[in-house]
Structures are given as C-alpha cells and as structure tokens.
Amino acid sequence: MTQLTLYNTRTRTKEVFTPLDPTNVRAYLCGPTVYDRAHIGNARNVMIFDVLIRLLRRLYPRVTYVRNITDIDDKINARAKERGLPIEQVTEGPIRWYHEDMAALYALPPDIEPRATEHLGEIIEIIQRLIANGHAYVADGHVLFSVPSDPDYGKFSGRTPDELIAGARVDVAPYKRDAGDFVLWKPSTPDLPGWDSPWGRGRPGWHIECSAMSWKHLGADFDIHGGGDDLIFPHHENEIAQSCCAFPGSHFARTWVHNRMLLVNGEKMSKSLGNFLFLHDVLDKAPGEAVRLMLMRAHYRSTLDFSDAGLAEARKELDRFYRALERHPGVAAAQQTPDCVLEPLLDDLNTPGALAGMHGLADAALAGDANAAAALRAAGQVMGLLNVTPEEWFAGEIPAEVNALAAQRVAARKRKDFAESDRLREAISALGYAVEDGPGGTYKLRKS
RNA sequence: GGUCCGGUGGCAGAGUGGUGAUGCAGCGGACUGCAAAUCCGCGAAUGUGGGUUCGAUUCCCGCCCGGACCUCCA
Known part of the structure; x- marks a missing residue:
C-alpha cells in the first residue's frame, strides 16, 4: 500500500495523508500578489507544490488544484497611482510574466x-x-476581525494573544478594540480603487481573499493548503480564524504544507537588502529545468541557498540524466513511477532522495539497461524533469560557425594535424560549446 | 525579549538506535592522438560536553554556533 505522509504545520507532525474525498483531492496554494516579476522564492513554493500535485495525481483519480492571484493590494494601488493607470493595467503584465516564468519551469x-x-x-x-x-465589528469605516472572539486564535502559529500584543511593533490604530484585531474591509478614498459594500466604498484586507476563494472553489473544508512559512503568521492564522468563524463547524484546510525560505548566495532575500532575484533573470542564464532541479536539491522544509555554483551542479546532474536517456533513443516512459523515486517522495516529498534514486537509474541506463531508462523517464514525469529530448537538451541551437569549426576539426584530425585540431577545439570552446569525439571521426557538440 | 528550526566528508545534501545515501569537486586506472563522455577503483563527515542504552550520528539535557518568525515578504 502506497501511503503519502506529509508534515502538517497544524499538528507539527508527519501524518499519513487521508483525503476528505478520495474521488476528488482538493488543494489550495497561496499564489502571487501581482505587482512585479516573480522571484526565485515564489518559484520554490510553486515547484514543491507542483511535485505534490503530480504525486497526488498518481495516487488519486482526481485532484483539484487551485492557485489564486491576488490582484487587490496596496502595493498594486501604489504602482497604479505612480503610473496613473487603472489597477487592471498594472496587474496585466505581472500576471502574464508569472505564467511565462512558471511555464518555463514546467510547472x-x-x-x-x-x-x-x-x-x-x-x-x-x-x-x-x-x-x-x-x-467582526464596524469601526470608523473599517470592518475588523475581533481576535478575542475566537478562542482558537493563535493556536495554529503557536502564539497566544498576549504574546502578539507584547510583540506588536506597529502602532495600533485607535479604532481597534483589541490590538490584535485585523482589517477585513477598509474604506477607499476617491483616488483609490474601491468596491461598493454595506460599509461604503472600500476594499478588502489582505487575508480575506484567500478565505473567499478557497471557500468558493474548494468548499469550507478541503485537504491541503500550501505556502511559504513566512505566511504562517499572520496570513494563515488569520485565514483560519476568518473561515472557521464564518462557517461554524468547519475546519478549513486539514493539512498545511509550508516550505522554508531560501537564501541567495548565502543571504536572505528581502526587500530591504535589495537582493531579490527575479526568476526572469535567472532563466536568462540557465535552462528552466536546471532551475527546477536546483530547487529540488534540498528538502522543502530546510533552507536552500540558491547559488550560481548550485545551479551549475544542477545543470551537470541533468547532463548525466540526459546522457543516460541518449543511450536508449526513443524509449518510452514506464507506466509505473519507480520505487526508488516514489518512496522518497511519498515520505514527505523527499526530493533529494528521489534525485538520488534517479541517479541510480541513470547508472543502470548508462550500463545498457533499457528498462532503467524507461523508469528514469517515468521518474522525470513525477518530478517535472526530463521534459525535452537529449538532442534538445545538449544541442540547443548550434550556430553555423560552430558547426563549421567542428567540420574543419574532423578534417584536421583525419590528417593527424593535432595541433590544428586542438586549436579548433579551443575556438569552439571560446564560443561556448564543447566537442566530444566519438568513434570513426564522429563527434557531438553541446553547450558548455 | 518571546516562539521555533538547524549544525553530517572540500562543497551541496538525504537517511538511520547497530559498521553513514546521492551529486559536484579531487585522486588512481581503462578508453582517447590529447581530451571529453563513459566504465572500474580510492580517499574523505555526523559542532561540543554529559545522560539513557549492550550499542547513538540518530533519543534526552547543558553549552557553543547559525537561521527563521513575531512587521509587507513565497
């Protein structure tokens, strides 16, 4: 019996995953707030959920995967004001970019x-x-959630209301009855986007939209809710409070999957440090699959340092997988996900373990085992890797100039002019390609 | 200050109460005109001090170090 276990933030333990409805597993991922390009941290979050969804689809007949777009937000409003544009025009680009970037990662x-x-x-x-x-109560044009009204508030993130007040570093708005109360609805001035409501023209607070969208599309109770661990408080704590209080007797998401933050070259990526690494820029320098594999090299609940060296290693690992596939041209993916990859994934999405399994399959495929190559392809499907052919991976577009140099080099080797041959290899290398000699004067070119 | 997490070979990074995966890098050999790739082989690690145990890297406690959240952030 294949059983999926997941670490559930709600209970702080690893649990066997049991769907509320085995005929339709329902999962929600907090998606982007669309005011700028997606960064590499957004990508980690989506990648781990992507593997989870792929895995669930192998275990259950139907999985409903909901990922929202937050297109109402004060940062969006600020940009709109700066540029004198309606918010739809501000969010349009970021939404399109987000789709493009995630598609490049095979999400x-x-x-x-x-x-x-x-x-x-x-x-x-x-x-x-x-x-x-x-x-909730209305005060000074705002609607606020009353934290003291919810005896369970704080349990999810492991905080008591007292701690929250003690730790509050923000000024408490005078209209709040309790320092921990948070905004559900706030008034908009005429120059800001707003929607009509029973409390006047205004806009929703930050947390409420996820409660609304998950309810609409998945129901008051659903299986899995994901996000970065920085969302545990206050975002997810507040989502739970709103939803459970709005729908008495419901429990909102049963299992909560949170990924750790990532570092960039050893530093936390943050707005204040100004070291945000946009996915778009990374994808200019490296293939999407290499970025994807890089993000899977560490377990999702541990810190990952996104470094150039790591990206280079990810690329080499893929070179190895593709060489193994290259040895068995046209082999189709096996029906079953191989155990050496499936088992680590079933154990709380142990992607490094799954990659180790793939290396084992690559070894066997390189030694001539066609079944191993088929299994490797099947493993690629659940990991979202090995999406192209070996030819596409290695060759890409070989410039005519490089091909010409390679042809000259074959001629030089034929007449045993090795000095010229070496010179040509260096010239090819200078253009960013490596040449590998095969038997009988054959050769292969690949990007280096 | 409060809450929480982690410290594994040169680097990255898993697992495990009983002789420590995997990848990258390195070293030796085969192959090659030389390489590359591939194959064979090698070296190399569990922060620190106690405790529990027949036995701990794995469990417990102290210490040191690092990180996260408590504020917009995936």
Whole structure:
C-alpha cells in the first residue's frame, strides 16, 4: 500500500495523508500578489507544490488544484497611482510574466486560478457572516476581525494573544478594540480603487481573499493548503480564524504544507537588502529545468541557498540524466513511477532522495539497461524533469560557425594535424560549446 | 525579549538506535592522438560536553554556533 505522509504545520507532525474525498483531492496554494516579476522564492513554493500535485495525481483519480492571484493590494494601488493607470493595467503584465516564468519551469497550471477582483461577492458575504455571528465589528469605516472572539486564535502559529500584543511593533490604530484585531474591509478614498459594500466604498484586507476563494472553489473544508512559512503568521492564522468563524463547524484546510525560505548566495532575500532575484533573470542564464532541479536539491522544509555554483551542479546532474536517456533513443516512459523515486517522495516529498534514486537509474541506463531508462523517464514525469529530448537538451541551437569549426576539426584530425585540431577545439570552446569525439571521426557538440 | 528550526566528508545534501545515501569537486586506472563522455577503483563527515542504552550520528539535557518568525515578504 502506497501511503503519502506529509508534515502538517497544524499538528507539527508527519501524518499519513487521508483525503476528505478520495474521488476528488482538493488543494489550495497561496499564489502571487501581482505587482512585479516573480522571484526565485515564489518559484520554490510553486515547484514543491507542483511535485505534490503530480504525486497526488498518481495516487488519486482526481485532484483539484487551485492557485489564486491576488490582484487587490496596496502595493498594486501604489504602482497604479505612480503610473496613473487603472489597477487592471498594472496587474496585466505581472500576471502574464508569472505564467511565462512558471511555464518555463514546467510547472503545471492550476485547475482554477481565481482572482480577488472576481470574488468581491464572496468576500463581502464572509464579512457579513462574521459580523452577524459576533466575530467582526464596524469601526470608523473599517470592518475588523475581533481576535478575542475566537478562542482558537493563535493556536495554529503557536502564539497566544498576549504574546502578539507584547510583540506588536506597529502602532495600533485607535479604532481597534483589541490590538490584535485585523482589517477585513477598509474604506477607499476617491483616488483609490474601491468596491461598493454595506460599509461604503472600500476594499478588502489582505487575508480575506484567500478565505473567499478557497471557500468558493474548494468548499469550507478541503485537504491541503500550501505556502511559504513566512505566511504562517499572520496570513494563515488569520485565514483560519476568518473561515472557521464564518462557517461554524468547519475546519478549513486539514493539512498545511509550508516550505522554508531560501537564501541567495548565502543571504536572505528581502526587500530591504535589495537582493531579490527575479526568476526572469535567472532563466536568462540557465535552462528552466536546471532551475527546477536546483530547487529540488534540498528538502522543502530546510533552507536552500540558491547559488550560481548550485545551479551549475544542477545543470551537470541533468547532463548525466540526459546522457543516460541518449543511450536508449526513443524509449518510452514506464507506466509505473519507480520505487526508488516514489518512496522518497511519498515520505514527505523527499526530493533529494528521489534525485538520488534517479541517479541510480541513470547508472543502470548508462550500463545498457533499457528498462532503467524507461523508469528514469517515468521518474522525470513525477518530478517535472526530463521534459525535452537529449538532442534538445545538449544541442540547443548550434550556430553555423560552430558547426563549421567542428567540420574543419574532423578534417584536421583525419590528417593527424593535432595541433590544428586542438586549436579548433579551443575556438569552439571560446564560443561556448564543447566537442566530444566519438568513434570513426564522429563527434557531438553541446553547450558548455 | 518571546516562539521555533538547524549544525553530517572540500562543497551541496538525504537517511538511520547497530559498521553513514546521492551529486559536484579531487585522486588512481581503462578508453582517447590529447581530451571529453563513459566504465572500474580510492580517499574523505555526523559542532561540543554529559545522560539513557549492550550499542547513538540518530533519543534526552547543558553549552557553543547559525537561521527563521513575531512587521509587507513565497
């Protein structure tokens, strides 16, 4: 019996995953706030969830994968104001880029990609429910969630309300009854985007849109909710509070999967440090699969240092996998995911372990085992790797100039003019390609 | 200050109460005009001090070091 175990942030333990409805597993991932390019941290988050979805689809007949787009946000408003544009025009580019960048990493598209701007009705309905059952109040044009009204508040992130107040470093707005209360709805001035509501023209707070979109598309109870671990508090704590209080008796997401943050060349990536690494820039320098593999080289719950050296190693690992496939041209993927890859993945998404399994298969394939090559392809499918042919991986576009030099080199080797041969190899190398000699004067070119 | 996580070979990075995966790099050999790739082989690690145990890298405690969250951030 193949059983998936996942570390559940809610219980802080590894648990056997049991779907609420085995005929339809429902998962929600906090998607991007679209005011800028996606960065490499966004990519890690999507990659780990992508492998999870691929794995679930091998275990269950149907998986509904929802990943939202947050297109209402004060940063978006700020950009719109700067440029004198409506928010739709500010978010349009980032949404398109996000799709392009994630596609370059071979990320599966979500089944449903809801947007906050399309869910004002659900947002307002949840707020009304919260007011009606005493978990929210109107003050000074705002609607606030009343933290003291929810006895479970803080349990998820492991905090007590006292701690929250003690640790609060922000000024507490005077209209708040309790320092920990957070905004569900806030008024918009005429120069800001706003929507009509029972509380006047305004806009939703940060956390409410995820409660609304997951409810609409997955129901009040669903299986898995994912995100970066920096969202545990306050975002996910607040989502849980809103949703559970709005829908008494419901439990919101059963299993919470959070990935650790990543470092860039040893430093935390943050706005204040100004070292945000955009996916777009990384993809200019390295193939999408290399970036993807790089992000899988560490377990999702440990810190990953995204470095140039690591990216170079990821590329070499893929070279090895593709060489193994190259030895068995046209071999189709095996039906079953090989155990040496499946088992580590079932154990809380141990992607480094799965990669080790793939190296074992590559060894066997290189030694001539066609079944191992077929298994390697199947492993690639669940990992989202090995999406192209070996020829495409190695060759890419070989410039005519490089081909010409290589042809000259064959001639030089034929007449045993090795000095000229070596000179030509260096010339090819200077253009960014490596030449490998095969038997009988044959050769292969690849990007170096 | 509060809460939480981690310290494994040169680097990256898993697992495990009983002689420590995997990759990259390095070294020796085969192959090659020389290389590259491939194959064969090699060296190399569990922060520190205690405790539990027949036995701990794995469990517990102290210490040292590093990191995260508590504030917008995946």
